[in-house]
Amino acid sequence: MSAPEPPAPIPGARLLFSLDPGVSYLNHGSFGAVPIGVQRAQQRLRDEIESNPLRFFTQGLGDRIIHTRRHVAAFLGADPEGSALVANATTGASIALNSVRLESADEVLLTDHSYGAVAIAARRRCRRAGATVRTVTLPLGATDAEVVSRIRAALRPGRTKLLIVDQLSSATAMTFPVREITAAAHEHDIPVLVDAAHVPGMLPVDVDAIRADFWVGNLHKWAFAPRGTALLAVAPPWRRKIEPPVVSWDQEEGYPQSVEHQGTVDHTPWLAAPTGLFTLRTLGWDEVRAHNAALAAYGQRVVGAALEARELPEPGDTEVSMRIVPLPAGLATTPPEAQALRQHISDKLAVETAVNAWGGRGLLRLSAQVYNRPDEYDRFAERLPQLLHDYRR
Structure with missing residues (x-):
C-alpha cells in the first residue's frame, strides 16, 4: 500500500x-x-464596538448583516432571502427540527453517520413530541446507488416527517448524494435537512440545486471564517414556519431577520466572514x-x-x-x-x-x-x- x-x-x-x-x-x-488577517479583521470590529457600542448596534448593523449574508449565500449558491446566518450547523439543525410538526405516531429518520449533537437534538425534539427517532445503517464505502436505495427503503410515507442526512459526514468523512436523496424523499412529500457542516470552503456546492428543505453549513471550518459562523438555507414553503431559538426585537420581521437579530450576541464572526472568503480566493x-x-x-x-x-x-x-x-x-x-x-x-x-x-x-x-x-x-x-x-x- x-x-x-x-x-x-x-x-x-x-x-x-x-x-x-x-x-x-x-x-x-x-x-x-482562523488566518491572521481574518483575526485582525474581527479584532477591528471588536474595537469598533467598544469605541461606541450604541452606535454599532443601532446604526447600520442590520444592513451589514444582510450584506454579509448575501456575500456568503452567493458563495454557496443559496438564495439570500431564504438564508440566515447562525452560530453553527447544530444551531441550524435545531431550528429546522423545531419547525417541523411532530406528533406521537411520527418519526425523524437519521443515518448512522449523523453528527452526534444533531442526533441528540433530534432525540430531544422527538421525546418532547412523543415521536421517535429511527436510524438507517449505511456501510463505510457504500456506493451512491446503495445509499439512495437504503434510504429510500427506510422511508415511511405518512410517518417519516423529516429525513436528516449529511452531505459530508463528520466521524466517517463520507460524502452522500444529497440531491438524489432529497429527490427520493420528496417523492413522498418528506422534508429533508442536509447537514453540510464541513462543506463550505472544502467542496463546491450549489445549495439551491440540492432542493433540500433545510441546508446548513459552517463557514468556520473550511472557509476561514471566525468560529460561530454558519449559514442556514430554507426552502420557500418553510420560511414562514421558522422560529428563532430566542425571541428578540425583530421577531415580527420574520425569517431571516428574526433568526439573525438576537440582541447583543457577538456579530463580529459573521461580519469578518467575507475576509475569510477573500483569503480563500486569494490563495486560489x-x-x-x-x-x-x-x-x-x-x-x-x-x-x-x-x-x-x-x-x-x-x-x-x-x-x-x-x-x-x-x-x-x-x-x-x-x-x-x-x-x-x-x-x-x-x-x-x-x-x-x-x-x-x-x-x-x-x-x-x-x-x-x-x-x-x-x-x-x-x-x-x-x-x-x-x-x-x-x-x-
Missing part, C-alpha cells in the same frame, strides 16, 4: 496562521484555524482544494500503512480533505475511549487529530489544510504504532 506523491506546498500559506509551531495540527475539521480556491485533498490522501496512506490497515475507506469525492484510518481492533470503541486516546496522542506526540468511535470501532480522522506539510504525517506514522502498542498494555 504505497502512498501517493504529496502535493507541493502553496507558497506562503503556512505564514497566514498563528498555530503553535511545536504542534502538528492535523485536525482542521473540528474547529478550523481550486489550488487549495487540490492541495488539501491530495495531502489528506497522502496522510491516510502513510498512517494506514504504518498501522497495517487492511482497508482505507474512500470518501466518495476526490476533493475531500479529511480521511479515515481504522484503528486496531479494540481501540477507541466508545466515545469516552476515543476522547481519551485523542488526548493521549496530543499529550505524548504533540499531534492534534480526531478520534471517533463509530459502529463499535475506532476511527482516526486526519485533516489536511494549507498550513500542513507531508513530513507531519510521516513523523506521525513513524511514532503512532509504538504509542498504540504501549497504550494497550
Whole structure:
C-alpha cells in the first residue's frame, strides 16, 4: 500500500496562521484555524464596538448583516432571502427540527453517520413530541446507488416527517448524494435537512440545486471564517414556519431577520466572514482544494500503512480533505475511549487529530489544510504504532 506523491506546498500559506509551531495540527475539521488577517479583521470590529457600542448596534448593523449574508449565500449558491446566518450547523439543525410538526405516531429518520449533537437534538425534539427517532445503517464505502436505495427503503410515507442526512459526514468523512436523496424523499412529500457542516470552503456546492428543505453549513471550518459562523438555507414553503431559538426585537420581521437579530450576541464572526472568503480566493480556491485533498490522501496512506490497515475507506469525492484510518481492533470503541486516546496522542506526540468511535470501532480522522506539510504525517506514522502498542498494555 504505497502512498501517493504529496502535493507541493502553496507558497506562503503556512505564514497566514498563528498555530503553535511545536504542534502538528492535523485536525482542521473540528474547529478550523482562523488566518491572521481574518483575526485582525474581527479584532477591528471588536474595537469598533467598544469605541461606541450604541452606535454599532443601532446604526447600520442590520444592513451589514444582510450584506454579509448575501456575500456568503452567493458563495454557496443559496438564495439570500431564504438564508440566515447562525452560530453553527447544530444551531441550524435545531431550528429546522423545531419547525417541523411532530406528533406521537411520527418519526425523524437519521443515518448512522449523523453528527452526534444533531442526533441528540433530534432525540430531544422527538421525546418532547412523543415521536421517535429511527436510524438507517449505511456501510463505510457504500456506493451512491446503495445509499439512495437504503434510504429510500427506510422511508415511511405518512410517518417519516423529516429525513436528516449529511452531505459530508463528520466521524466517517463520507460524502452522500444529497440531491438524489432529497429527490427520493420528496417523492413522498418528506422534508429533508442536509447537514453540510464541513462543506463550505472544502467542496463546491450549489445549495439551491440540492432542493433540500433545510441546508446548513459552517463557514468556520473550511472557509476561514471566525468560529460561530454558519449559514442556514430554507426552502420557500418553510420560511414562514421558522422560529428563532430566542425571541428578540425583530421577531415580527420574520425569517431571516428574526433568526439573525438576537440582541447583543457577538456579530463580529459573521461580519469578518467575507475576509475569510477573500483569503480563500486569494490563495486560489481550486489550488487549495487540490492541495488539501491530495495531502489528506497522502496522510491516510502513510498512517494506514504504518498501522497495517487492511482497508482505507474512500470518501466518495476526490476533493475531500479529511480521511479515515481504522484503528486496531479494540481501540477507541466508545466515545469516552476515543476522547481519551485523542488526548493521549496530543499529550505524548504533540499531534492534534480526531478520534471517533463509530459502529463499535475506532476511527482516526486526519485533516489536511494549507498550513500542513507531508513530513507531519510521516513523523506521525513513524511514532503512532509504538504509542498504540504501549497504550494497550
